[in-house]
Amino acid sequence: MPNPKIAVPKKAGPVASASSSVRTGRPPGTLSGEVDERILDAAYQVFVERGLHGASIDEISRLARAGKPSIYARFATKEALFAAVGMRNAARVSAHFGNYGNTGATLEARLSNIGQEMLGQLLADEVIDFMRLSAAEARRVPELAHFGRGARERGAAxxxxxxxxxxxxxxxxxxxALGPGRIERTTRFFLDLIVGPLLVRALVGENLKVLRAQIEPHVKDSVAFFLAGCRTA
Known part of the structure; x- marks a missing residue:
């Protein structure tokens, strides 16, 4: 199955070369959403380039063409901005999870489509880059564990x-096992069995192109095993 891309900003060249023009102050309400997106796009680029510790709000401000007061009005700290970037990524990824839920003549085919869609989204370069960075930074900034938990809960829902x-x-x-009162627990097994193995391999540094080529056979085999358990559970 082709790997679908999500609208996560790709890494640009060195952020130090970004335009230095800055818009100051808070924009009218009609422009606020556009400014939010510029800030989050710029923050993503700077964080991936510099890491959380090396990133500065000054760089993000220049790249976003938004004044520092405008950034701090939205995000009280650099850590809060980092978490917001991560939650936006998680929202964009999880928004696609149900796209293929009703595609397929059999339940096995439908679940295979869902699993392939999930992994196709999660194993995008931009998503894994930020997840790897988040895992590394969480060791130094324990508060980021709240962001990680929130992203996982959003994906599970x-x-x-x-x-x-x-x-x-x-x-x-x-x-x-897919019936009312049981499907919540069964979904966790689905994620652990079908999504978890390739995602963990990606996070520890395996080649993403190689992993993406394994999505279809991995999901088909795992779904068959999953449904065997659902039948007898």
Whole structure:
């Protein structure tokens, strides 16, 4: 399955070469969302280039063409801005999880499409770059653990809705573990079995191009095993 891209800003050249023009003050409400996106885009680039410790609000301000007061009005600290970038990435990734939930003639096909979509989104270069950076920075900034937990909860909620959308009454009769009151726990098993292995390998530094080539066979084998467990659970 082709790897779909999400709209996460790609790394630019050295951020020090960014334009130095700065817009000061808080914009009108109609422009506020656009300024928010510029700030988050610039912050992503600077954080990936410099890391959390090496990044400065001055650099982000220049690259975003937004004054420092405008940034601090939205994000009280550099850590809060870092977490906001991560949560936006998580929201963009999880927004795609249910796209293929109703595609496929069988439950196995539908779950395979969901698993491939999830991994295709998660194994994008831009997503893994930021996740690796977040894991490294969390050792020095324990507060970032709250961001990591929030991102995981958002992903798990999106996966739950995707599995619910893929499952009909006949499927539940055949696979009781997907029924009401049980599907929440079953979704965690789905994520651990189908998404977890390739994601962990990506986070510890394995080649993403190689891992993306393994998505389809890995998901098909894992879904078959998953459904066998759902039938007897």
């Amino acid at each position: 999106a996966a739950l809705e995707a599995l619910r959308g893929a499952t009909n009454a006949a499927d539940i009769r055949r696979y009781p």
